[in-house]
Amino acid sequence: MSAKAPNAKLATLLLGLSIFFTGASGLVGEYILSTLSSYLLGNSIEQFSITIALMLGMMGIGGWVQKYIDDSHLLEKFILIEMLLALLVGFAPLAIYAAFGFMETHFLLIQYAFVLSIGFLIGFEIPFIIRINQAYSSTLKANLSTVISADYFGSLAGALVWVYWMLPNFSIVINGFLLASLNFLIATVTVLYFNYHRLIEKRATSFVLIGITVLALAGGSLSANRWHLELQQHLYNDKIVFSKTTRYQHLVVTHNGKRDEYRFYINGNLQFSSLDEYRYHEQLVHPLMHIAPSHKNILVLGGGDGMAVRELLKYSDISSITLVDLDAELVRLAKNSEVFKKLNHNAFDSARICFPDINNALSVIGKREWIPYGDDINRSEKTGMKPMMFDVVHIDADKFLDRIANRNYDVVIIDLPDPTSIDLNKLYSSEFYMKLKRTLSKRGIIVIQSTSPFQTQKAFLCIGDTLHSAGFQTIPYHDNIPTFGEWGWYIAWKEESFSKETILKQMQQIASFTIPTRYITPQYFLSSTVFPKDFQNHTPPIVNTLMDPKLFLLYNQEAAYYE
Structure with missing residues (x-):
């Protein structure tokens, strides 16, 4: 007796769900590969642009090639496509990571092979779903409407889930298996439904393929973190x-x-080595603090490791410190890790006001109320120590400056990562420095870590030119940090506040640092303001802006030269 024909609406729904999750997994799969290559190579714009473009191109090729596949055994072919897609999406991050560690010269070939393959299969699959669904749709336009809209809506849903759930909560390798497993589960349910109605002829082969894929994904998911750690270890000497x-x-x-x-x-x-980080952080903090007329209110942008704050806490005349670091996980590491606590001298024990809520934070920074956060307590109640304000705010530095326009800081220490991405580039832009200028007190002074004046000399000079374009005067200085090489900073102030001669005179009059240091002396700092003969200013000035990110391009070009 023949089986009852499948319900047209239910069959269409299941096929629509399959394409919905295929759209989601395909796009998010490319996001995963783009993110991974950005972690490994930097230059996120290039990685995302090339990856997505290649995927779309291969989708077109896949859609064109499928016309040569006949209509026999469409469901079995659908199973094969889903199996291959699930395995590629699931194992791609691990395979690419392994390629980067063991065959770096051919790494891009492996990466783009996965990108091209996933794009091809997605483009190959969509017409297959349309052809299968043709039997259950009353018209061609209804068929196309179901499949195409499901694919697009799946892409939208996948992007939202990726940004707001997957990326914050799971590692790259786990995300690959999670995505592949979910997509393959829906496809398998669809296949089982059609099998129930005896529409799959090669049942044994189909179920063997499904079983192999399930075992592979399950084994990969369970072993992913261990494999990831083993592969990651290959990229580091220690x-x-x-x-x-x-x-x-x-x-x-x-x-x-x-x-x-x-x-x-x-x-x-x-970012630092425990053997010489104090050299960097003493150069970052103490020259500025001995030049600044006032230490009342201090702003630290970046510095989530707590090392800059460690140096600031040596001063007794500070009224408040506000540290702004986007990544709460980094600050949590610096606060709780025994390694970091030893290095930053338990700096975050003084973070007695720490904010999980940005709006609440911005409403009370600089005030004397205590707001508990996690295990933080008013340390003065335990030790009898006079509390110093130490606010920690987890927000993008640019947005922070937008929202504190009515506050003035006497000292600003900018300890941000190098401009390796467009996101970081904006924190070195003329627009950002103009916002920063509005938050400085009349006689406020800032210091900015500014990359290497040797390996990335054009980028270093671009930062100085950009500061000048925003109305600052500057004094550059540099030092050799053994694990970094030659490194540079800028001290800057509003051009109307002081003359350059006044700042230079103050620098020369520093007889000794009034706080304990392990490395820097006034005399050594003065020598750091002298640059060698082969350090040449470029002409005309190169200014970095949001719409013309010259620093990002210069930095990546110069950094690649020394890799």
């Missing part, structure tokens, strides 16, 4: 002791037992 992907970046801490050295990386880029 043992990884901490690894976490946050909503904004990938954090890694390594340890060299022989030297007892800890190194901290963000997206694979070294």
Whole structure:
């Protein structure tokens, strides 16, 4: 007896759900690969643009090629496509990560092979769904409407889920398996429904393929974190002791037992070594603090590791410190990790006001109320110490400046990562510096970490030119940080506040630093303001703006030269 024909509406619904999740998994799969390549190579705009463009191009090729496939065994072919797509999306992040570690010279070939394959299968699959669904749609326009709209809506849903749930909560490799498993589950339910109605002829082959895929995805999901750690370890010389992907970046801490050295990386880029970070942070903080006429209100942009704050807490005449760092996970690491606590001298024990809510934070920073956050308490109640204001706000630095236009800071310390991405580039733009200028007190002074004046000399000079375009006067200085190489900073102030001669005279009159330092002396700092003969200013000035991100381009071009 023949089986009852499938319900047309239910069959169309299941096929629509399949294409919905295919649209979601395909687009998010490309997001995963783009994000991974951005972590590994930097230059997120280039990685996302090329990846998405290649995917769309291959979707077109896949759609064209499918016309040569006959109509026999369409459901079995659909199963094969879904199996291949699930395995590619699931294992792609691990495979690309392995390629980067073991065959870096051919890494891009592996990466783009996965991108092209996933795009081809998505483009190949969509017409297959249309052809299968043709039997259950009354008209061609109804068929096309169901499939195409499901694909587009799936892409929208996938993008939203990726940004607001997957990326903040799961690692790249787990996201790959999560996405592949969900998509394959829906496809399998669809296949089982059609099998129930005896529309699948090669049942044994089909179920063997489904079983193989399920086992592969399950095994990959269970082993993903272990494989990821093992592959990641290959990229670092020293043992990884901490690894976490946050909503904004990938954090890694390594340890060299022989030297007892800890190194901290963000997206694979070294941020500090425990052996010499004090050299960098003393140069960042103390020259500025001895030049600034007032220390009453201090703003730190970046510096979520707590090292800059460690140096600031040596001063007794500070009324308030506000630290702005976008990534709460980084600050949590610096607050709770024994490694970071030892290095930053428990700096975040003084963060007695820490804000989980941005609007609440912006309404009370600089005031004396205590607002508990997590395990934070009023430390003065335990120790009898006089509390110093130390506000921690997790918000983008540019947005923070937009929302505190009515506050003035006497000292601003900018300790942000290098401009490796467009997101970071805006924090080195003329527009950003003009906002910063509005938040400075009349005699306020700032310091900015400014990349390497040797390896990225044009980028270093561009930062100075951009500061001048925003109405600042500057004094550049540099030093050799053994694990970084030659590094540079700018001290800057409103051009109407002081003459350059006044600042230089103040610098020369510093007889000694009034707080304890391990490395820097006034005399050494003065020598750091002298640059060698081969350090040449470019003409005309190069100004970095939001609409013309010259710094981002210069930095990546110069940095690539030394890789």
